[in-house]
Amino acid sequence: MINSVQYNNKEGVQLSSEGSPTTQFPTSTVLCTHDGVLLRKGSVEHIADLNTSGSLSVISYDIPRRLYIEWRPNDSILVADDSQDWAVVDTIPRRSRTISECKAFNIKATPETIASNKPRLIRTLLDNLSSIIVKDRGQVICFIQKVDNNVNSEFFFQHGNADQFLKSMCDQHIIEHSCSKLDGSAEYAVLNTETQQLKRTFAELNIEDLKNTELKKDKGWVKNTWTGLLVTLPDIASGVKGSVPRNYAMRNKHIGNNDEIRSCNSNESQSPVEGELENVKEEDEKIVNTLPDRPMVERIKPLNEAQWLEFQSADGSISDVAGIKNLIFHGGIHYNLRAEVWKYLxxxxxxxxxEVERIQRYKQKSKEYYTMKAQWLSMTATQEEHFSGFRDRKCQIEKDVKRTDRTLEFFAGEDNPNLMVLQGILMTYVMYNFDLGYVQGMSDLLAPILSIQMKHFPGQ
Structure with a gap:
């Protein structure tokens, strides 16, 4: 049997179990899979599959996106239970006719034939697991349940290559190494969905490459401060609400001995940038102490609809612009008015x-916008290949749009259509002002404006 670790194979998977009808699941993606995996421990309904070889996979199902650990048995191989050495027993078992053969020869299918055509799967939702423990020289992995910290299932890797399977999960930010033992055992924490997305975002930023580059340069305290920020960014990601912290407690009852080394709890030496940062802090305090006292400004109520109507003339024009700006400066704008007033500001x-002139302006601006939008939408792949300026700006916009704050309801979710609207506006601005094009941060400025405008004027 050949080991294999595979990535990103799309397939529609049809799943079923004994005594239940077949269910068609949504399109799935096999993130990683490994053959030659023996089931050592499992639930009662899978007791007949103990000591049976199969394949262990991590599969992602769409709509909604859910990750599952799935084990599929291979009935042609059975392993003796009294030894960790593999022994092939009855590799050519008695063959039963398949259902298709029974139909071809007009023979009634036996219960054994029907049962043999039902795949026996062990499927576990990854969100229901708290950690994965690897032991016995990297040959055995245990999946630990989140609800009671008991063993959900245990598998034996025939060729001792469990590290390949775990490495592929780590590379895709599904799990994270937490601690190790002297005997070679290790524990990996299962990351929740929010933390997985955040880890993938940080991976796209190539933080490790930036850290290595900055460490080779000598730019005084500025370099140290930047490096210190890069070092702490992964810790910020791990500190998101609901994520698993970096310091995990080992579950000794599943691993055995108490002589573990908590690599994640080891006392780290003081960072060399801390001394430089302390000096900067002292200098900042000296500057702040020399500043004059901040004047007390009384906050008034925000500009409301009644006040806004008072400033409008009969023809719809706005009078006393200075008075409006003074109200906005001291009190802001009521939420329901922001979409309209922001257009003036x-x-x-x-x-x-x-009002008539505003309608004409709106029609003119809309025509100009869609004309420029059509320019970049109609650009072919060959044109992009020979237009490096456009290609680079497009790539930067796509990266920044992915980093938009997903905690906002308007941009929440992986496939939010509002993100495509945001990207389309930024790309159209590139065509409007190609000399400036796009600079990092424009997406953050546009995001709140777009959110307010589309909530109040969804058709625009």
């Missing part, structure tokens, strides 16, 4: 324009 509308 951002010079989309002119204060002295009538």
């Amino acid at each position: 951002l010079n989309y509308y002119q204060w002295d324009e009538s």
Whole structure:
């Protein structure tokens, strides 16, 4: 049997179990799989499959995205239970006719034939697991349940290559190494969905490459401060609400001995940047102490709809612009008015324009926008290949749009259509002002404006 670790194979998987009808699951992606894996421990309904070889996989199902650990048996191999050495027993078992053969020869299918055509799977939702323990020189892995910290299932890897399976999961930010033991045992924490997404985002930033580059340079305290920030970014990711912290407690009852080395709890030496940061902090305090006292400004109520209507003339133009700006400066704008007033503050509308003139301006701006949008939408792959300026700006926009704050309801979710709207506006601005094009941070400025405008004017 040949070992294999595979990635990103799309397939529609049809799943069933003994005594239950077949169910068609959504399209799935096999993130990683490993052959030659023996079931050592499992639930009561899978007792007949103990000591049977099979394949262990991590599969992602779409809509909604869920990760599962699945083990599929291979009935042609059975391993003796009294030894860890593999022994092939009855590799050519008695063959029963398949259902298709029974139909071809007009023979009634036996219960054994029907049962043999039902795949016996062990499927576990990854969110229900708290950790994965690898022991016995990397040949055995245990899946630990989150609800009671008991063993969910245990598998023996024929060729002792469990590390390949775990490494593929680590590379895809599904699990994270937490601690190790002198005897070679180790524990991996299962990351929740939110932390997995955040880890993948940090991986796209190539933080490790930036850290290595910065460490080779000598730029004084600026270099040290930047390096210190990069070092702490992964810790920030691990500190997200609901994620598993870096310091995990080993479950000794599943591993055996108490002579573990908590590599994650080891006392780290003081960072060399801390002394430099302390000096900077002292200098900042000296500057702050020399500043004059901040004047007390009384906060008033935000600009409301009644006040806004008072400033509007009969033809729809706005009077006393200075008075409006003074109210906004001291009190802000009521949430329900922001979508309209922001257009004036951002010079989309002119204060002295009538309602008729604003309608004409809106039609003109819309025509200009969709004309420029059509320019980049119609660009072919060959054109992009020979247009490095456009290609680089497009790549940067796609990266920044993915980093948009997903805690906002308007941009929440993996396949949120509002993200595509955000990307489309930024790409159209590139065509409008190609000399400037796009600079990092524009997406963060546009995101709140887009959120407010589309909530109040979804058709625009």
